[in-house]
Amino acid sequence: MIKLQVEDFDVSRELSVMLSGHKQVGGVCTFVGLVREYDSSEPLNSLTLEHYPEMTKKELIKIEKQAKEKWTLKDSLIIHRYGRLVPSDQIVFVATASAHRSDAFNSCEYIVDYLKTRAPFWKKEEYKSRVKWVEARSSDEDALNKWEEVAN
Amino acid sequence: MKLLYFAWIRDDIGLDGEEISLPDGVKTVGELIILLKSRGESYERGLRASEELKVAVNLEYANLDTPISDSDEVAFFPPVTGGKND
Numbered sequence: 001m002i003k004l005q006v007e008d009f010d011v012s013r014e015l016s017v018m019l020s021g022h023k024q025v026g027g028v029c030t031f032v033g034l035v036r037e038y039d040s041s042e043p044l045n046s047l048t049l050e051h052y053p054e055m056t057k058k059e060l061i062k063i064e065k066q067a068k069e070k071w072t073l074k075d076s077l078i079i080h081r082y083g084r085l086v087p088s089d090q091i092v093f094v095a096t097a098s099a100h101r102s103d104a105f106n107s108c109e110y111i112v113d114y115l116k117t118r119a120p121f122w123k124k125e126e127y128k129s130r131v132k133w134v135e136a137r138s139s140d141e142d143a144l145n146k147w148e149e150v151a152n
Numbered sequence: 153m154k155l156l157y158f159a160w161i162r163d164d165i166g167l168d169g170e171e172i173s174l175p176d177g178v179k180t181v182g183e184l185i186i187l188l189k190s191r192g193e194s195y196e197r198g199l200r201a202s203e204e205l206k207v208a209v210n211l212e213y214a215n216l217d218t219p220i221s222d223s224d225e226v227a228f229f230p231p232v233t234g235g236k237n238d
Contacts (some may be wrong), residue, residue, distance in 0.1 A: 050159060052158060052208070054211055055211040116193055120158070121233065122159035122230060133230070133233075135230075
């Protein structure tokens with residue numbers, strides 16, 4: 001399931017909703033992404049996430065589907081927030097549930113790696129005296145290479 | 153045709169989107185970029201970094217050779233930003 005929302009999420013509640021009725025889940029792997037300060041010398045006031053809603057939804061559905069094709073999952077959940085956030089706020093939640101742990105671990109990391117480079121989100125940082133768009137990182141692209149190797 | 157601009161491309165162009173009618177002879181994303189850049193300094197600035205410019209046609213990632221038509225939605229945006237050092 002995919003959720004794009006402004007409001008915060010409660011991890012334990014999301015998990016209990018996701019797992020209700022699943023009797024064959026042996027493990028769940030979860031990832032929670034948080035807003036953090038990159039540079040301790042300059043306090044970050046806020047981070048505003050902008051996105052392209054229809055395309056974001058489409059890309060996240062695609063990423064979730066690819067993960068389900070690669071690994072045996074009983075269920076999965078991706079929550080991504082947008083709008084104005086402050087340091088320590090939760091931005092993203094990924095949960096993958098499977099019978100065996102390796103499917104849950106691997107698919108969770110795969111989803112996080114892909115959503116960081118495929119989902120059309122852009123971040124604007126607001127500092128005391130300036131506002132700056134965050135630039136893309138090549139290390140995020142590099143993170144995808146390991147999955148290409150797995151596929152081969 | 154519906155055009156959408158995101159992030160700093162929107163800031164540079166000064167619009168989040170617009171409707172245009174596609175002239176004859178503009179058949180690809182690359183030709184559309186050339187057309188838009190000819191519309192003035194703000195477009196020139198917004199679309200300057202062509203190697204870093206991402207384009208989607210009807211919600212799918214596209215490239216300079218992707219064909220376009222007047223009924224398409226074309227979005228221009230910078231590379232997506234997942235985060236830093238993580």
